[in-house]
Amino acid sequence: MIQVKSPQDFWAGLLFAAIGCAALWVGRNYNAGVIMKMGPGYLPRALCWGLIGLGALLSVRSFAISGPGIDGSKVRPQFFILLAIVVFALTIERFGLAPSVLVVTVIAALASHEMKWIETATLAVAMSAASVLLFIYLLSQSMEIWTWNL
Amino acid sequence: MDVFQNLATGFFAAATPINLLFCLFGCLIGTLIGVLPGIGPIATIAMLLPITFGLSPLGALIMLAGIYYGAQYGGSTTAILLRLPGESSSVVTCIDGYQMALRGRAGAALGIAAVGSFFAGCVGTVLIAAFAPILASFAEQFRSPEYFALMLFGLLAAVILANGSVIKAIAMVILGLLFGLVGTESQSGTARFTFGVPELYDGIDFVPVAMGLFGFAEIMINLDRKEGVRAITARITSLMPTREEIRRALPAALRGTSVGALLGILPGGGAVLSSFAAYTLEKKISKVPAEFGQGAVEGVAAPESANNAGAQTSFIPLLTLGIPSTPVMAIMMGAMTIQGIAPGTAIISDRPELFWGMIASMWIGNLMLVVINLPLIGIWVKLLRVPYRLLFPCILVLCCVGAYSISSSTFLVMLMAGFALLGYIFSKLGCEGAPFLLGFVLGPLMEENFRRSMVLSFGDPMIFVQRPISLTILVASLGLVLLIVLPQFRSTREVAFQE
Numbered sequence: 001m002i003q004v005k006s007p008q009d010f011w012a013g014l015l016f017a018a019i020g021c022a023a024l025w026v027g028r029n030y031n032a033g034v035i036m037k038m039g040p041g042y043l044p045r046a047l048c049w050g051l052i053g054l055g056a057l058l059s060v061r062s063f064a065i066s067g068p069g070i071d072g073s074k075v076r077p078q079f080f081i082l083l084a085i086v087v088f089a090l091t092i093e094r095f096g097l098a099p100s101v102l103v104v105t106v107i108a109a110l111a112s113h114e115m116k117w118i119e120t121a122t123l124a125v126a127m128s129a130a131s132v133l134l135f136i137y138l139l140s141q142s143m144e145i146w147t148w149n150l
Numbered sequence: 151m152d153v154f155q156n157l158a159t160g161f162f163a164a165a166t167p168i169n170l171l172f173c174l175f176g177c178l179i180g181t182l183i184g185v186l187p188g189i190g191p192i193a194t195i196a197m198l199l200p201i202t203f204g205l206s207p208l209g210a211l212i213m214l215a216g217i218y219y220g221a222q223y224g225g226s227t228t229a230i231l232l233r234l235p236g237e238s239s240s241v242v243t244c245i246d247g248y249q250m251a252l253r254g255r256a257g258a259a260l261g262i263a264a265v266g267s268f269f270a271g272c273v274g275t276v277l278i279a280a281f282a283p284i285l286a287s288f289a290e291q292f293r294s295p296e297y298f299a300l301m302l303f304g305l306l307a308a309v310i311l312a313n314g315s316v317i318k319a320i321a322m323v324i325l326g327l328l329f330g331l332v333g334t335e336s337q338s339g340t341a342r343f344t345f346g347v348p349e350l351y352d353g354i355d356f357v358p359v360a361m362g363l364f365g366f367a368e369i370m371i372n373l374d375r376k377e378g379v380r381a382i383t384a385r386i387t388s389l390m391p392t393r394e395e396i397r398r399a400l401p402a403a404l405r406g407t408s409v410g411a412l413l414g415i416l417p418g419g420g421a422v423l424s425s426f427a428a429y430t431l432e433k434k435i436s437k438v439p440a441e442f443g444q445g446a447v448e449g450v451a452a453p454e455s456a457n458n459a460g461a462q463t464s465f466i467p468l469l470t471l472g473i474p475s476t477p478v479m480a481i482m483m484g485a486m487t488i489q490g491i492a493p494g495t496a497i498i499s500d501r502p503e504l505f506w507g508m509i510a511s512m513w514i515g516n517l518m519l520v521v522i523n524l525p526l527i528g529i530w531v532k533l534l535r536v537p538y539r540l541l542f543p544c545i546l547v548l549c550c551v552g553a554y555s556i557s558s559s560t561f562l563v564m565l566m567a568g569f570a571l572l573g574y575i576f577s578k579l580g581c582e583g584a585p586f587l588l589g590f591v592l593g594p595l596m597e598e599n600f601r602r603s604m605v606l607s608f609g610d611p612m613i614f615v616q617r618p619i620s621l622t623i624l625v626a627s628l629g630l631v632l633l634i635v636l637p638q639f640r641s642t643r644e645v646a647f648q649e
Contacts, residue, residue: 009315012579016321023328023343030340036609040335040342043597047328054321061317070578077373078574081366081546082567088550089563101547108543111373115539123540127547139204141555 006067013058020051080111096146097136101128153279160279160506164514169209169507173515174522176213180220181523185228185530189545190238191221192587193365195481197545199357199488200552207489208504212511214485218478219271219461219512222421223519226263226454227530231256239421239457242429246442246449253445258391260527262447263454264520266403270455271516273407274414274462278469278509282498286470289495294602295614299623300473301596306630307416307475308588316634318581326586329354330593337601349561356484358562359590361549362569363576363583364477369542370574391447399451402432406452410459415466416475424460425453462512468493469505473592477584480591 004010023044030041084107091100105124109115135141164173183194195214202210225240230247243263250259292300309319332343333353344350391399409431410424432452433442442449465482467475472494474480486493491501498505523530553566573583607613615621 008578008580009318012318012321012576012581015575015579016325019325019328026343026345030342031338035611036604038597038601038604040338040340044328044331044342047324047331050324051321051328054317054324058315058317058321068580071374073578074374078370078571081370081373082571084543084546085366085550085563085567085570088547088554089560089567092551092554092563093560097551101551104550105543105547108546109539112539112542114537119540120543123543127544131547131551134201135551135555139201139555142558143551143555 002063004062006062006065007069008062009058009065009067010062011070013055013060013062015055016058017052017055020048020055024048024052076113077111080107084108084111092143094147094149096144098128098132098145101131152283156283156502156506157279157510159502160508160510161514163208163503163507164212164511169212169511170514172205172209172213173216173511174518176216177220177223177515177518177522180217180222181224181227181519181526181530182220182533183217184221184224184226184240185533186224186536186541189368189541190364191218192360192477192481193368193545193549194221195478195485196357196360197365197548197552199481199485200555202485203488203555207486207491208507208511210485210489211482211504211508212515214482215465215508215512216515218482219458219515220519222454222457222461223264223267223523224530226267227260227527228534230259230263230450231531232534239425239461240454241422242425242453243450245429246444246446249443249445250447250450255391255395255445258395259447259450260524262391262395262399262403262451264524266399266406266451266455267458268516268520269403270407270410270459271462271519272513274411274459275509275513275516277411277463278466278512279506282466282470282505282509285466286495286498289471291619292471292495293617294599294606295617295620296623297471297473298596298599298603299614299620299627300471301592301599303623303627303630304467304473304475305585305588305592306627306634308585310630310634315580318579319585322576322581322583322585323589326589326591327593327596329359329586330590331597333594336598347561349557349559349565353594354565354590355556355562356481356591357556358553358566359569360477360481360484360587361553362566362571363573363587365545365549366566366570367573367577367583369545370570371577372538373542395447398447402448402451403455405431406455407459409452410456411463413456414460414463421457421461421464425457428452428456458516465508465512469497469508470495472497473595474588477587480587483591 027041027044030044031039032041032045033039084104087107088100088104091103102124105127106120109120109123132145136143136145183189183191195217198217202213222239226243228234229240229243230251233244233248247259250256305323309316309323332350334341334351341351406428409428413424413427429449429452432448433439436442436448464476464479467473468479468483472492474483483493491497491504550563553562554560556562576583603613614624
């Protein structure tokens with residue numbers, strides 16, 4: 001029976017090939033030209049085929065050569081880290097820096113299973129004050145401390 | 151001598167109170183980062199990049215460079231005391247440094263590492279001062295074909311030096327090149343891979359990519375693991391090594407410095423490779439190789455000198471050719487571009503105070519690190535007790551606000567989240583971010599230089615082999631390809647990375 005002997009290589013190969021195919025499709029209308037007179041599509045297309053080729057090679061090879069497995073992934077940290085970034089993007093212009101950092105720090109802290117509420121609340125208040133001080137007062141970035149634009 | 155006059159200009163520019171303050175600040179932050187595992191210099195420099203926007207160009211560069219070599223110092227501290235490399239460049243120092251600490255020689259090991267680094271830093275500074283102008287005037291003959299060939303060489307070197315599978319490294323370079331092409335194409339004005347998003351017309355901003363791939367992916371990987379308890383076993387009594395230790399450390403530091411200085415110049419080299427190579431060399435030529443791994447003084451002196459020398463000389467390709475050789479240099483290039491400075495041959499003649507000021511600041515920074523940091527070791531070690539659960543939310547907030555402040559755009563923050571996920575997936579699949587970042591930075595430059603070469607030669611691709619310099623570089627690149635393909639070398643490469 002055929003078996004994947006190197007899961008890392010197998011999935012990495014598929015990912016590379018998939019990105020190559022997707023980029024090829026997105027860029028299907030870019031004019032390629034010839035090597036002497038490269039159009040905007042020449043290099044992207046060449047790179048995509050390179051990715052697809054290497055990806056296929058990696059995946060096919062992973063049936064023959066064994067390699068390390070993929071380490072287990074936890075859902076909680078990854079979910080809260082990404083959520084924290086997205087929440088920052090959604091709140092910074094609507095509510096301003098201070099409330100946004102406050103909320104984002106708490107969400108980020110939830111990523112660790114060792115999180116403690118009182119400690120986190122203190123950290124959030126401190127981070128919120130520190131970032132206002134640093135970015136708005138010291139670096140005079142154009143951000144509101146707090147605002148309400150929905 | 152011109153060199154001394156130039157260095158005097160540099161010291162004059164760098165030694166203003168405000169620039170000294172930036173230098174100190176950079177060194178302190180760098181050491182802090184170096185001490186704390188789980189956040190590397192790439193992520194830190196990217197994180198602090200937005201903070202430097204308001205500074206003068208020289209001040210910004212001085213601070214960022216300070217972070218880089220400060221991190222080398224800090225990394226060795228934890229490597230020796232805790233067997234915990236704060237930076238990848240101090241991984242080898244763990245082996246013998248920690249053994250020395252167990253035998254009660256922690257202070258001596260720290261002292262040797264610091265003084266060795268300082269010595270290497272001085273040599274590195276002199277080397278840059280002496281050779282950078284020569285290289286730059288030589289590089290004035292370079293035209294597009296030479297630049298294209300050089301970049302190709304750099305990318306190939308990055309592939310060889312990447313940890314792990316060569317195929318994956320090549321694929322990561324290609325992927326980086328592809329992402330580098332996003333934006334409006336210069337000649338026809340075609341918008342490539344922009345999906346109609348206006349923020350992408352000028353290309354993907356460098357900072358969110360670096361923060362996502364290095365900063366966030368690191369955090370996410372760290373959170374997957376169980377948090378270890380950091381116990382400090384060693385007590386520091388005196389930083390003075392014994393006479394016997396000095397006798398053994400001195401030649402090792404000299405050799406380490408030469409190895410590091412040489413490898414640092416090579417594309418893809420830098421601090422990490424330098425320290426590995428220096429350690430291997432010491433073990434090979436030692437009369438008592440069995441002592442390595444048991445607390446050999448040479449095993450601390452050589453790699454610590456090498457990584458600092460390498461960190462220093464890796465600035466040479468960036469400052470003279472405008473080609474970043476390592477991811478850290480790619481970020482420095484980003485910082486220069488943001489400050490409106492085009493790195494390259496013209497920088498020495500057009501902005502001498504900037505160029506020489508930066509070099510002078512490297513020496514000042516190294517001095518600061520020895521004088522200020524050695525007494526502070528106790529404080530740095532205490533900082534290690536700050537649990538990671540408090541540390542990473544701070545990093546995350548700094549990155550988010552930093553990414554937003556680049557151009558007050560929430561799109562960049564979202565983009566950063568995307569690259570964080572991508573970086574996390576890639577490191578789970580054993581693909582390194584470093585080749586991607588180099589490809590990303592060099593992609594548009596390579597396309598531009600290739601196209602210009604074609605214009606220069608009226609569409610004749612033979613131009614690359616007709617010009618002697620470009621031919622030489624291409625032959626060297628071919629040599630690198632052979633190295634990748636040849637089986638003997640591949641096995642030594644694997645051994646080298648396992649050690």
